[in-house]
Amino acid sequence: MKYISEFRNGVLAQQIAQQIASEVKPEQQYRLMEFCGGHTHTIFRYGIPDLLPTNVKMLHGPGCPVCVLPIKRIDAAIELAMRPNVILCSYGDMLRVPGSGKMSLLKAKSLGADVRMIYSPADTLKIAQDEPDKQVIFFAVGFETTTPPTAVIIEQALKLKLNNFFIFCNHVLTPPAIKGILEPAKHAGIKVLDGLIGPGHVSVITGSSPYETLAKNFQVPIVISGFEPLDILQSILMLIKQINQQSFQVENQYTRAVSAEGNAKAQALMAEYFELRERFEWRGLGEMPFSAIKIKAKFKHLDAEQCFHLSKTTSCDNKACECPAVLTGQKKPTDCKLFNNPCTPENPLGSCMVSSEGACAAYYTYQPHHYKPHTNR
Amino acid sequence: MALDIKKGTIEMAHGSGGRAMSELIDQLFLPVFDNEYLQQKNDQALMTLPGNRIVMATDSHVVSPLFFPGGDIGSLSVHGTINDVAMSGAKPLYLTAGFILEEGFPLSDLQSIVHSMAEAAKACNTPIVTGDTKVVEKGHGDGIYINTTGIGVVSNELTLKPSNIQVGDKILINGSIGDHGTTIMSARQDMNFSSELRSDSQALHDLVAVMIKACPTIRCMRDPTRGGLAATLNELSQIAKTGMLLDEAQIPVKAAVTATSEILGLDPMYIANEGKLIAICPPDQAESLLASMQSHPKGQDAAIIGEVIEDEHQFVQLKTEFGGKRIIDWRYADPLPRIC
Numbered sequence: 001m002k003y004i005s006e007f008r009n010g011v012l013a014q015q016i017a018q019q020i021a022s023e024v025k026p027e028q029q030y031r032l033m034e035f036c037g038g039h040t041h042t043i044f045r046y047g048i049p050d051l052l053p054t055n056v057k058m059l060h061g062p063g064c065p066v067c068v069l070p071i072k073r074i075d076a077a078i079e080l081a082m083r084p085n086v087i088l089c090s091y092g093d094m095l096r097v098p099g100s101g102k103m104s105l106l107k108a109k110s111l112g113a114d115v116r117m118i119y120s121p122a123d124t125l126k127i128a129q130d131e132p133d134k135q136v137i138f139f140a141v142g143f144e145t146t147t148p149p150t151a152v153i154i155e156q157a158l159k160l161k162l163n164n165f166f167i168f169c170n171h172v173l174t175p176p177a178i179k180g181i182l183e184p185a186k187h188a189g190i191k192v193l194d195g196l197i198g199p200g201h202v203s204v205i206t207g208s209s210p211y212e213t214l215a216k217n218f219q220v221p222i223v224i225s226g227f228e229p230l231d232i233l234q235s236i237l238m239l240i241k242q243i244n245q246q247s248f249q250v251e252n253q254y255t256r257a258v259s260a261e262g263n264a265k266a267q268a269l270m271a272e273y274f275e276l277r278e279r280f281e282w283r284g285l286g287e288m289p290f291s292a293i294k295i296k297a298k299f300k301h302l303d304a305e306q307c308f309h310l311s312k313t314t315s316c317d318n319k320a321c322e323c324p325a326v327l328t329g330q331k332k333p334t335d336c337k338l339f340n341n342p343c344t345p346e347n348p349l350g351s352c353m354v355s356s357e358g359a360c361a362a363y364y365t366y367q368p369h370h371y372k373p374h375t376n377r
Numbered sequence: 378m379a380l381d382i383k384k385g386t387i388e389m390a391h392g393s394g395g396r397a398m399s400e401l402i403d404q405l406f407l408p409v410f411d412n413e414y415l416q417q418k419n420d421q422a423l424m425t426l427p428g429n430r431i432v433m434a435t436d437s438h439v440v441s442p443l444f445f446p447g448g449d450i451g452s453l454s455v456h457g458t459i460n461d462v463a464m465s466g467a468k469p470l471y472l473t474a475g476f477i478l479e480e481g482f483p484l485s486d487l488q489s490i491v492h493s494m495a496e497a498a499k500a501c502n503t504p505i506v507t508g509d510t511k512v513v514e515k516g517h518g519d520g521i522y523i524n525t526t527g528i529g530v531v532s533n534e535l536t537l538k539p540s541n542i543q544v545g546d547k548i549l550i551n552g553s554i555g556d557h558g559t560t561i562m563s564a565r566q567d568m569n570f571s572s573e574l575r576s577d578s579q580a581l582h583d584l585v586a587v588m589i590k591a592c593p594t595i596r597c598m599r600d601p602t603r604g605g606l607a608a609t610l611n612e613l614s615q616i617a618k619t620g621m622l623l624d625e626a627q628i629p630v631k632a633a634v635t636a637t638s639e640i641l642g643l644d645p646m647y648i649a650n651e652g653k654l655i656a657i658c659p660p661d662q663a664e665s666l667l668a669s670m671q672s673h674p675k676g677q678d679a680a681i682i683g684e685v686i687e688d689e690h691q692f693v694q695l696k697t698e699f700g701g702k703r704i705i706d707w708r709y710a711d712p713l714p715r716i717c
Contacts, residue, residue: 004639010626010700017700045644047701096710119641229699346709356642366703 007228008046016233017051023240030056032239033329034197035178037064037357038227044366046229056236059192059329060362062177062284063199065142066093066355067327070283073170074099075313077139080168080304081105081113087131089116089124090139097354100313105139121149125156128165137166137304145201147171147274147293148266154273154295154302168304169295172280174202175210176291180282181328182218193329195239197232198224200254207262211250219248226254273299283317283351284327323350326359333360340364380404385484392478392512405488406508409495414471414506422506424471428530434461435526443486443520445564447557447576448651451493454523456580456651457602459501463582464598464654466537466589467529472498474508474525479518490521501580503527529582535589541596542617546685547663549656551584551670552577552678553629554606555645557652559637574633579652584675591669592662599655607646607705609655610693620688623705625698627682646695647708657685 024030034040040060043049049058062068078099081088088105095105095117109115114134118124121138128136140150150167157165178196185192198211203224215222221242225235235253242249252258273296280292295303317323321343322336333339333352343349345361352358356365380400390397407415414422438454448456455472462469474494478487498505505525556577563574581600588595597617601609606628614621630645638645652675658666663681670676693705 004635008699010698013699044703045697046699047697047703048699050701051699344709365706 004228007226007230009230012230013051013233016230016237020051020056020233020237020240021053023237023244024053024056025244026055028055028243030195030240030243031059031193031329032056032195032197032236033059033061033181033193034225034232035061035063035174036197036199036202036227037067037355037359038201039197039225039232040064040359040362041357042227042229042232044362047366048229048232051233052236056240060326060359061181061196061329062282062327063143063174063202064352064355064357064359065146065172066097067323067351067358068172068177068282068284069097069141069170069351070281071099071317072281072313075103076310077168078103078105078108078113079310080137080139080308081108081115082111083135083308085134087114087116087127087134087136088139089118089127089136091141092117092119093355093357094139094141096348097351098348121146121153122156125153125160125162125165128157128162129160132164135164135166137168139170140167141170143172143174143199143202144205144270147270148205148263151266151269151273154299155269157302158299163301165302166304166307167295167302169274169293171274172282172292173290174199174206175214176288177282177285178211178214180285180288180291182214182220186218193220194243196220196222197235197239198222198250200224200226200231200258203252203254203258203262205263205266207260208250208252208258209260209262215248215250221248222250224250224252224254224258226257284324318349321350323352323360326352333363336360380484382484382488387478387480387482387484387487387512389480389512389514392510398510401510405484406491406510409488409491410474410498410505410508412504412506414504420507422471422473424506426470426528426530428532430531430533432462432465432467432529432531433526434458435524436461437522437524439519439522440561441519442561442564443490445576446560446574448578449490449493450521450523451490452497453576453578453651454525455494455497455501455503456578458525458527459503459580459582460600460652460654462527462529463580463585464537464600465529465531466535466585466595466598467531468586469501469503469527469529469582471528472503472505472525474505474523476508476510477518477522477524478510478512479520480512480515482520487521490523494523497580501582535593537595537597539597539613539616542613542619542657542685543596543659544619544685544687545660546596546657547660547681548610548621548623548683548685549658549663549667549670550606550629550680550682551581551654551676552652553631553634554601554650554653555630555634555638555648557650558605558648559634559645561649562641563637574631574637577650577652579675581652581654581675584670584673585654587669587673588656588666592658592666594659594662595666596657596659598657601650601653601655603649604708605645605647605649606655607644607693608707610705611707613655613657614691614693617685618691620686620691621683621693622686623683623693623695625695627680629678629680646705660684
């Protein structure tokens with residue numbers, strides 16, 4: 001566990017916490033958003049809010065691939081899984097996400113659908129080879145982090161000339177999502193956040209440079225951060241320093257993994273097999289132009305959306321669910337009327353309660369919410 | 378007719394009550410489990426019990442894969458039930474075994490499992506005194522399911538139960554958490570990373586005997602199996618109507634378990650154990666209880682991991698190594714690996 005335990009050192013944490021405390025101006029509010037669900041999870045798992053002054057508030061962004069997927073895409077995956085002769089392969093944390101009518105992939109499985117949980121997208125190719133009489137569909141989900149692996153299996157499926165293998169592509173892009181949070185606020189003439197903890201694993205692929213324009217246009221400092229608790233504390237300190245200096249730079253705290261240019265090979269693979277979608281609906285952020293990708297037309301024989309007729313559903317979220325406001329940092333999970341009653345990880349009404357990276361699930365799991373349901377830290 | 382153990386498989390006839398079943402029992406089960414009670418050749422076992430307070434526990438075992446580093450479903454089915462009996466402070470004496478076999482299950486695998494059960498039972502000095510076999514059609518089972526029931530005796534003076542727990546009590550564990558669950562997950566066919574992980578599956582009755590001797594005032598003991606440490610402590614907190622505060626730095630976790638959990642996005646606090654126990658004792662007894670545990674091979678890595686606190690909300694809380702605090706909640710179901 002070398003190279004991990006060093007980033008969880010409590011003594012160093014106290015030192016950084018002291019630096020943060022001495023840097024913070026008491027009269028100023030510091031509203032910092034961590035974009036990634038992975039960061040949200042770390043913040044609560046290690047109790048980071050306990051180490052911060054009260055005027056430094058963490059807001060939780062939309063960087064959880066499970067949380068931003070609209071119900072109709074889940075419904076489509078369930079519809080695909082329920083078809084005869086289909087094996088639907090999915091990452092584990094998509095399985096419990098509720099679609100319409102309290103259905104989920106796990107429920108579909110219990111009703112007889114062949115749903116397989118996979119750890120690596122490469123497993124899906126093996127399933128397709130082992131079961132040539134079945135149509136094997138990979139439910140591809142995630143930001144730029146999980147897109148290159150999907151590109152790799154497309155490349156391999158082409159090489160293997162598989163004709164029973166398909167991808168239901170739901171990959172989305174990070175920079176448009178950040179823009180989706182900051183732009184409406186700019187138009188309304190308000191500032192919703194003072195600093196942004198930028199995505200770590202996504203930036204390994206994209207590099208840090210795509211955030212430069214965002215920082216400049218929206219006058220918000222961005223620090224790309226690693227996922228260990230010391231990474232996040234240090235990134236918070238870097239943001240606070242920038243805020244105090246009224247600087248709007250992109251800084252890279254996660255230098256051990258992220259470069260300015262990113263991973264050129266992964267980017268080339270993505271460019272080879274995917275193209276931008278003109279529009280894609282995000283849960284919480286609505287329809288956003290050029291915010292997601294699809295499989296290029298010349299590989300449409302691998303594209304489940306092209307090869308299977310999917311019914312058009314009009315399903316939408318529970319009206320009282322505040323996932324949209326939570327995902328954009330406007331509300332805390334505990335501000336939602338449904339939080340903890342009746343929306344819990346056992347009975348999730350919104351997607352933020354399903355994934356362990358969702359802000360609502362993180363609050364529910366790690367915070368003593370039962371006796372202070374509507375107080376903000 | 379002699380069974381073809383090398384190449385043969387379970388057939389529906391093996392559960393029919395006819396000659397095939399008799400052959401299976403006489404050739405595969407009896408010689409391995411052999412003891413005076415089975416030799417009675419009755420449909421039940423007749424035993425004498427010392428003392429007048431008996432403890433009973435039953436447990437059905439389903440596990441995939443059936444064979445894993447550190448054990449198999451056979452040894453697991455013995456250890457699991459012995460531990461349930463032993464957590465009362467009792468001395469386990471006898472076991473029963475019920476098998477549900479799926480048509481087509483290889484006899485060679487069945488024999489290995491039966492051998493492993495017999496060895497585990499012998500090591501614990503708890504003979505398997507009676508049993509049952511049923512066969513289900515192919516596709517209606519997962520190879521083999523085993524139910525075991527255990528009987529033990531406990532002294533009149535000893536009544537361990539969660540309602541004994543008092544604020545200020547210390548919480549002890551006999552070693553590292555998450556070994557079994559992580560091993561099982563790593564051993565599943567669809568996960569291809571290897572590690573030196575082994576299940577911690579073991580019988581704890583001998584460790585318990587040493588502990589009871591060193592600290593007869595132990596309030597309560599539990600084995601944190603499914604749901605891990607988190608589920609067990611939440612359950613105890615609710616019954617005792619107290620809170621608990623754990624110190625993350627004191628909870629033993631093997632590096633390989635931490636690493637596997639990191640990769641899968643899981644938390645060792647929620648991962649199953651099969652050879653661990655939690656003991657709760659008065660604060661002034663904690664050090665001597667700890668010393669007694671550490672003197673036993675099954676408690677070498679024992680630690681005091683926290684204390685019982687007053688909390689009307691009955692939360693289990695964790696002081697993180699990082700310096701923050703969080704609650705350790707119950708989980709609804711098995712944790713699922715994360716996307717990225």
